[in-house]
Amino acid sequence: MKALSKMEVRVLLKLRGERSVSELADELGLSLSRTSALVASLERKGLIKTEKRGRHRIVSLSDAKAAELFKRLVSKFGHMHLEEILSGKNLPLLAVLTTAPLSAHELCIKSNLSRSTFHHVINKLSNYGIIGKKDEKYFLVERYRLFHEFAEEFYELQNSIKAREFSEDSAVVWSGVGEFILSTEEYRGKDVGNFHLTGVERFSDFGMELIGTGRYHYYYSDKAKELSLEEIVVHALLIDFNPRTILYSIALLLRHKDKINRKKLFNLGRKYDVSVSELLKYLKGKEVKRYPYPSMEEVREIFKMYFGEGKWVQ
Numbered sequence: 001m002k003a004l005s006k007m008e009v010r011v012l013l014k015l016r017g018e019r020s021v022s023e024l025a026d027e028l029g030l031s032l033s034r035t036s037a038l039v040a041s042l043e044r045k046g047l048i049k050t051e052k053r054g055r056h057r058i059v060s061l062s063d064a065k066a067a068e069l070f071k072r073l074v075s076k077f078g079h080m081h082l083e084e085i086l087s088g089k090n091l092p093l094l095a096v097l098t099t100a101p102l103s104a105h106e107l108c109i110k111s112n113l114s115r116s117t118f119h120h121v122i123n124k125l126s127n128y129g130i131i132g133k134k135d136e137k138y139f140l141v142e143r144y145r146l147f148h149e150f151a152e153e154f155y156e157l158q159n160s161i162k163a164r165e166f167s168e169d170s171a172v173v174w175s176g177v178g179e180f181i182l183s184t185e186e187y188r189g190k191d192v193g194n195f196h197l198t199g200v201e202r203f204s205d206f207g208m209e210l211i212g213t214g215r216y217h218y219y220y221s222d223k224a225k226e227l228s229l230e231e232i233v234v235h236a237l238l239i240d241f242n243p244r245t246i247l248y249s250i251a252l253l254l255r256h257k258d259k260i261n262r263k264k265l266f267n268l269g270r271k272y273d274v275s276v277s278e279l280l281k282y283l284k285g286k287e288v289k290r291y292p293y294p295s296m297e298e299v300r301e302i303f304k305m306y307f308g309e310g311k312w313v314q
Contacts (some may be wrong), residue, residue, distance in 0.1 A: 003091040004045075004154075009083040011038050012047065012061070012070055020056040046157045066157045069150040076146060085128060085147065089113060092177040093121045094130075094140075094151035101137035109271045112177050162220060166195055174238055174272065178222040181235060187216050195220050196227050199236040200245060206232075208252050208306050229256055234268040234276065241274070243292040250282045250294065251302040255311065257283050 004012075007028075014027055025035040039059055042048045047070070049062045061067040073082065084090075096102075096110040108118050122138060125131045130144045140148050156172070159180035163170040167184040174181040181198065190197045190205075199217040200210050206229055217239055219227065227235075233249045253260055262280060269276035278288045287296045303312055 003089070004087050006083045006087045007038055008042055009086050011035075011042060013074065013082060015048065015059060015061050016074070018058050018060045020058055021050075022056065024059060044161075045154075046161055047154075064157055066150060066153040069146065069153055073146055073150055077144075080128065085125070085130070086150070089117055089121050090125060091151050091154065093118065093125070094147050095155050095177050096152075097131065097138065097140040097148055099140050099142055099145065101134055101139040103137050106270055107138060109267055110176070112179070159220075166192075166218065166220070173217070176271075179220060181217055181219050181239065183215050183217050183239075185215055188218070191226075192218075194222065194224055196225075198227055198232050199239045200248065202227070202232045203236070203248065203252055206252055206256060208248065208255075210248065228261075228264070229253075229259070230261060230265045230268055233279075234265065234272055234274050237274045237276075238272045241292075243294065246279075246292055247294045247298060247302055250279055250299050251306065253279060253283060254299065254303060255307050 007030075010028060011024060014024055019027070021035055021039055022032060024030075024039070025032045028035060030038075039048065039050065039057075043050055046064050047062055047067050048059055051058045051060075061071060073086075086094075092111040092113055093107065096107060102110075104115070104118060104122075107113075108115055111118070113121065122131060126133075130141055130147060132139050132141050155177055156175045159172050159175045163172050163180065163182040166182065167186045167188070169186065170182040170184045172180050173183050188195070188197075190202070195218045197216060198219040201212055201216055203210055217235065219231070219235060229252070233253060236245050236249055239245075253265075260283065262283070265276050265280065268274075278293055281288055282296070282299065287293075289295075300312060
């Protein structure tokens with residue numbers, strides 16, 4: 001999912017009120033065709049709206065929350081180089097940076113940025129005083145919280161638009177940078193382009209047939225991929241962290257414990273803010289004795305029901 005280009009931000013900065021496409025072209029020093037392409041791109045992203053008036057197409061900021069936050073940014077930080085700060089790879093990092101310090105590893109996981117790109121962006125934003133560093137962790141300086149709010153809302157808007165294109169009744173249950181999970185009553189198959197059925201509805205791929213709830217969950221990512229068991233389990237816990245889901249997830253992980261990448265499972269837990277450390281204890285044969293976690297006897301009963309006594313691995 002593309003972020004914003006410098007030229008797109010420049011167009012947004014010109015929209016303090018209404019402008020015709022030709023007026024925008026003159027103010028930006030661009031051709032009419034180039035300006036029209038920028039306007040069309042921003043309209044697809046939900047940040048602007050257009051209206052035909054006579055021979056002219058009139059452009060203004062949309063009513064979306066992200067557009068309102070952009071106006072507030074311009075009002076408060078218009079003296080800064082917003083076309084530099086809000087464009088390119090800066091936006092994904094701003095979307096996950098908060099005032100609570102996070103390590104470089106955590107930020108890379110959440111923003112889907114490579115380590116080298118991350119450090120390049122951190123250095124750039126640090127030069128503007130937007131980011132602070134303490135104990136090898138990075139945080140958003142409090143007075144710049146609005147940058148995070150805009151970036152986060154921008155990606156939520158993009159994800160909502162993409163989800164509605166997939167299914168009209170869809171609701172986004174988790175939103176990230178260039179990826180999201182939606183809920184819908186419409187079953188569209190297991191893999192539809194970059195949309196992948198996930199959660200407990202996908203446990204059957206690994207030998208555990210469960211009765212569905214009547215809603216289906218799909219994970220979308222800009223990058224084409226095949227979902228792993230680790231991702232499907234963490235998605236299930238993210239969607240509905242309840243005793244039933246936890247119990248079935250533990251049993252499924254135990255069935256495939258020799259193939260589970262525990263580091264990957266742990267990192268996915270950090271990415272989605274889902275606690276998986278307790279699940280990892282069950283893989284070591286330990287029991288978590290507090291609600292909503294099950295007893296090992298309950299796990300064993302479910303395991304036997306689906307996989308048979310002979311495959312019990314404890």
